[in-house]
Amino acid sequence: MSKSNWTKRSLAAQGMGHIDPITRAVIPPIHLSTTYIRDADNRYTSGYIYGRPDNATVREAEGVIAMLEDAESSALLFSSGMAAATATILALDAGDHVVAPRVMYWALRRWLAEDAARFGIDVDFVEMDDLSKLRAAIRPGRTKLVWAETPSNPLWTITDIAAAAQIAHQAGARLAVDSTIASPFHTRPLSLGADIVMHSVTKVLNGHSDVVGGVLASARDDEFWARIKRVRSGQGAILGPFEAFLLIRGMRTFPLRAATQAAGAAELARRLSAHPHIARVLYPGLPQHPGHDVANRQMENGFGYMFSAQVKGGETAAIATAAKVGLWKRATSLGGVESLIEHRASIEGAGTPCPADLLRLSTGIEDPDDLFRDLDAALNAAHA
Numbered sequence: 001m002s003k004s005n006w007t008k009r010s011l012a013a014q015g016m017g018h019i020d021p022i023t024r025a026v027i028p029p030i031h032l033s034t035t036y037i038r039d040a041d042n043r044y045t046s047g048y049i050y051g052r053p054d055n056a057t058v059r060e061a062e063g064v065i066a067m068l069e070d071a072e073s074s075a076l077l078f079s080s081g082m083a084a085a086t087a088t089i090l091a092l093d094a095g096d097h098v099v100a101p102r103v104m105y106w107a108l109r110r111w112l113a114e115d116a117a118r119f120g121i122d123v124d125f126v127e128m129d130d131l132s133k134l135r136a137a138i139r140p141g142r143t144k145l146v147w148a149e150t151p152s153n154p155l156w157t158i159t160d161i162a163a164a165a166q167i168a169h170q171a172g173a174r175l176a177v178d179s180t181i182a183s184p185f186h187t188r189p190l191s192l193g194a195d196i197v198m199h200s201v202t203k204v205l206n207g208h209s210d211v212v213g214g215v216l217a218s219a220r221d222d223e224f225w226a227r228i229k230r231v232r233s234g235q236g237a238i239l240g241p242f243e244a245f246l247l248i249r250g251m252r253t254f255p256l257r258a259a260t261q262a263a264g265a266a267e268l269a270r271r272l273s274a275h276p277h278i279a280r281v282l283y284p285g286l287p288q289h290p291g292h293d294v295a296n297r298q299m300e301n302g303f304g305y306m307f308s309a310q311v312k313g314g315e316t317a318a319i320a321t322a323a324k325v326g327l328w329k330r331a332t333s334l335g336g337v338e339s340l341i342e343h344r345a346s347i348e349g350a351g352t353p354c355p356a357d358l359l360r361l362s363t364g365i366e367d368p369d370d371l372f373r374d375l376d377a378a379l380n381a382a383h384a
């Protein structure tokens with residue numbers, strides 16, 4: 001059977017089936033060299049010149065992600081999700097206008113609100129789940145990028161990617177989607193019409209909470225993509241080769257982890273919805289979630305590993321619940337094999353759309369029964 005017939009799970013498991021040509025090693029080496037020998041005729045026929053624009057181990061990891069995302073271009077790995085996201089914005093021209101969601105990853109919202117203006121980029125924030133608001137925010141001729149995040153942190157708001165792409169394209173703008181929470185296991189934004197997809201690989205793609213990194217993949221190898229490459233090289237924002245190696249290793253089990261984590265999250269969201277100390281569970285897999293119908297259409301293999309729970313008794317009870325867990329770990333970040341719980345408003349600070357009674361939960365691969373019993377005991381202790 002030829003490699004072109006392998007499924008994504010098989011390709012990811014074997015890091016694209018790559019075998020080292022010199023040693024026949026099944027596991028790739030880590031290319032640490034920062035510089036490469038120039039040919040005697042002054043050319044660089046290997047394609048590698050210096051470690052800041054490019055690296056062979058990074059390219060291997062990028063190949064796995066481009067495959068998972070059905071990207072026509074190769075993917076580009078960055079030193080963090082924020083570096084990948086801001087590179088997309090910095091590839092625009094001064095004077096360009098961006099429409100971004102009100103509910104989104106807080107550090108990028110803050111950068112767009114407070115720092116993008118210094119580069120001449122105007123940003124408006126809208127409820128991206130309401131397409132009429134997105135349409136109204138477009139400034140004809142000036143809007144060059146619509147930035148969406150779906151499901152969006154920490155309310156798991158769903159944006160209709162195909163519809164948002166149509167609105168952006170009609171205005172001559174591109175659609176970029178932060179798909180960190182969905183991951184390529186649940187959604188492939190490029191196949192739904194998005195132009196750029198972004199992930200924090202720090203989360204479920206690496207999945208072991210030991211790499212900070214980000215990635216972009218593009219539907220087309222065009223002039224905008226070339227600009228993004230120049231931004232990465234100019235800023236020196238490429239991922240390190242050791243991190244790329246760990247990421248390839250993490251992605252070997254990505255489809256298995258994503259499936260297990262989504263099944264656990266769905267079960268916990270369902271069981272917690274009926275809990276006497278929980279006011280509301282936010283999870284796109286629940287039929288009562290406002291984005292459920294769109295999520296049902298555009299997501300596959302389930303609804304992801306993230307959900308939030310609003311605790312009866314408000315902020316004090318929510319913080320007290322997080323203080324009492326044992327198996328869940330009280331920490332920020334998400335997507336790892338270990339389950340994490342966080343009182344989210346505490347980290348987002350002023351201006352957050354996050355309710356004060358909200359706990360954000362990232363489901364790992366532990367036994368969902370253990371995870372439920374731990375939360376149940378913490379909720380009961382916080383309400384005793």
Ligand SMILES: *Cc1c(COP(=O)(O)O)cnc(C)c1O
Nearest residue numbers: 080081082105178180200202213
């Ligand atoms: C974590 C995260 C980011 C930022 O990624 P870093 O790797 O921490 O820079 C962006 N978007 C979402 C949805 C995230 O969860």
